[in-house]
Amino acid sequence: MGKGQPKFLIMEYQNILSVLKxxxxxxxINREHKLNALNxxxxxxLADVIxxxxxxxxxxxxxxxxxxxxxxxxxxxxxxFSSFDTQQGEALARAGxxxxxxxxxxxxxxxxxxxxxxxxxxxxELAMACHIRIASDNAKLGxxxxxxxxxxxxxxxxxxxxxxxxxxxxxMIVTAEAITASRxxxxxxxxxxxxxxELLSKAEELLGKIKQRAPLAxxxxxxxxNAAGTSGIxxxxxxxxxxxxxxxxxxxxxxxxAFLEKRTPLFxxx
Ligand code: COA
Numbered sequence: 066m067g068k069g070q071p072k073f074l075i076m077e078y079q080n081i082l083s084v085l086k087x088x089x090x091x092x093x094i095n096r097e098h099k100l101n102a103l104n105x106x107x108x109x110x111l112a113d114v115i116x117x118x119x120x121x122x123x124x125x126x127x128x129x130x131x132x133x134x135x136x137x138x139x140x141x142x143x144x145x146f147s148s149f150d151t152q153q154g155e156a157l158a159r160a161g162x163x164x165x166x167x168x169x170x171x172x173x174x175x176x177x178x179x180x181x182x183x184x185x186x187x188x189x190e191l192a193m194a195c196h197i198r199i200a201s202d203n204a205k206l207g208x209x210x211x212x213x214x215x216x217x218x219x220x221x222x223x224x225x226x227x228x229x230x231x232x233x234x235x236x237m238i239v240t241a242e243a244i245t246a247s248r249x250x251x252x253x254x255x256x257x258x259x260x261x262x263e264l265l266s267k268a269e270e271l272l273g274k275i276k277q278r279a280p281l282a283x284x285x286x287x288x289x290x291n292a293a294g295t296s297g298i299x300x301x302x303x304x305x306x307x308x309x310x311x312x313x314x315x316x317x318x319x320x321x322x323a324f325l326e327k328r329t330p331l332f333x334x335x
Contacts, residue, residue: 078110080094080096080104080106080107081093081094081095081114082095082132083114085123085124088125088126088276089126089128089269089272089276090114090118090126090127090128090174091130092114092127092128092129092130093129093130094111094130094132096132097133097135099139100131100135100136100138100139100183101131101133101136101137102138102139102140102142102143102187103138103142108160108161108164108165109164112165115165115168115172118172119168119172124174125272125276125280126175126176126272127176128176128265128268128269129169130181130265130268131181131188134181134203135182136181136183137179137181137191138185138188138191138192140187140188141161141186158218161187161218161219162219162220165191165219166194166219167194167220169195170194170196171287171288171291172287173283173284173287174280174284175196175197175275175283176197177195177196177198177268177271177272178191178192178197179265179268180198180199180200180201180204180246180255180264181204181261182203183204183243184200184204184205184206185206185209185243186208189208189221189225190208190220192206193220193228193254194220194224196287197256198254198255198256199255199256199258199268200250200258200264201258201260201263202247202259204246205244206246206254207241207242207243207244208237217238222234222238228253229254233252246258278332279314279316279317279319279332279334280334281314281334281335282311282317282320285307286307289304289307315335316330316335319332319333
């Protein structure tokens with residue numbers, strides 16, 4: 066945004082609020098009356114806004130939260146799939162995974178979930194697709210799908226096992242019990258637990274640091290870490306390749322010059 070233009074950009078959506086301010090894209094799921102449950106329209110807006118985040122150089126980091134004090138996201142919107150059959154169920158999971166959950170995980174700008182209350186089903190899956198999770202101390206996290214005769218379909222079985230190990234993942238999924246924020250921190254499901262009042266400022270503190278780092282190196286780091294534990298992919302090879310590519314960037318030259326000249330680097334993302 067150039068001189069004379071507003072310092073923030075509001076994007077118009079029906080189910081989410083999206084504001085770009087000081088290089089951070091704030092996304093708030095805004096269906097408080099339904100505990101921010103993810104209906105089709107919300108998922109489509111999320112897919113759109115993540116594309117925007119990916120494509121805009123001004124966006125250096127993303128913060129996703131839920132509106133209100135009660136819920137981050139209480140799951141996929143149950144009312145929308147009550148009469149689905151196998152094909153429709155598969156299509157729902159496939160489209161959601163590809164367009165939203167995988168897109169968030171692959172986003173080359175760090176994405177932080179600020180979990181401000183219930184994170185259930187698709188809500189916890191959304192948080193797990195983000196790169197970093199911070200929970201408020203009132204948050205409860207769980208995958209209760211088996212209570213509906215379902216299993217998680219937005220990557221939950223895979224990402225939960227990756228974050229907390231198979232044993233704990235299976236326990237959470239088969240008991241359908243939600244866990245507290247402090248238990249989630251203990252088992253590595255969230256990075257930090259803070260009070261609800263401190264939730265956004267903790268996320269902004271991390272994003273403030275992230276904004277000062279070399280954007281292309283952040284993207285390379287995310288691609289490399291995402292390769293960890295992905296079957297059929299040699300993550301070490303990805304890392305070697307990404308490491309090598311960093312040397313051709315202006316940011317590498319700037320980072321090294323700044324170090325040698327004992328000054329703060331100013332990265333261009335080139
Ligand atoms: N899908 C659709 N609507 C949902 C929803 C979901 N996943 N979660 C909550 N809602 C709706 C409720 O139907 C209710 O709508 P209404 O006021 O029109 O009846 C509104 O959000 C408030 O929820 P309510 O259940 O009244 O709040 P609560 O404080 O009593 O309970 C929860 C909170 C989170 C325990 C409860 O809403 C719940 O169990 N939600 C479903 C969680 C789930 O199974 N998620 C996985 C889906 S795959």
